[in-house]
Amino acid sequence: MNPIVACSVLLFSAFLLGGCTDSRTSDYPNRTPETTRKVDDIKLNARDQKDAINKRYDEKSNNLDFSERQIREKYKADREAYSISAGKSNTDRVAKRRNIESLSKFDKDKIDADVAEKLRTSPAEDEAKIKADAVSRKAEIDSNTTNNLAPILNEMDADDAKMKRHQLEQDLSEAKAITALEKERSQARDEMRLKMVDVDKWTNEELGKVNNGAENNITK
Secondary structure (H helix, E strand, O other): OOHHHHHHHHHHHHHHHHHHHHOOHHHOOOOOHHHHHHHHHHHHHHHHHHHHHHHHHHHHHHHHHHHHHHHHHHHHHHHHHHHHHHHHHHHHHHHHHHHHHHHHHHHHHHHHHHHHHHHHHOOHHHHHHHHHHHHHHHHHHHHHHHHHHHHHHHHHHHHHHHHHHHHHHHHHHHHHHHHHHHHHHHHHHHHHHHHHHHHHHHHHHHHHHHHHHHHHHHHO
16 A cells, blocks of 8 residues: 555544544533533533532631631630739739738848847857847748738639639630531531532433433434
């Protein structure tokens, strides 16, 4: 066979095969205008249904996102308000504690100054007595300071424990609220998927009806 002819035959065969391969006849039962219109209408309807489902899901998702942000902001504000309130009380107690401690230090420094003056002007044999008296007076000051500080420190410890308990309660309450939202979000997502499946089922059923009608027309 002539090489040019052989090449032409091969090219022609490839063109025919390629044309068959590229053809999308499976999209329609047949190429009649009526069948094509029915199939296109069904697919367009299905797409519109899915777009509506997606839109409703997006609206629900945005609403849940907004609710979650509101929840987090609420608990953040509650924590800050509680912290500020507790901080005011704690500030007053800290000031009282410092005043008591400062007064205790002042009184003991005064004793040290008195002892130094007595030791300087008193006989050597009085040194032990003077120092012992100073130790006793300082011990009394320390005892009084401890007694005066006790209720303040107890209140501070109680407030710390109360704040930690409040923090835990707030964390738990916030976690429950967020968990409820996550459950609602999951349900919305599942409902959306089920609705999508229903649309696919409807589409297949409607296309099946078109296909059956096309087959009946062929057999007639």
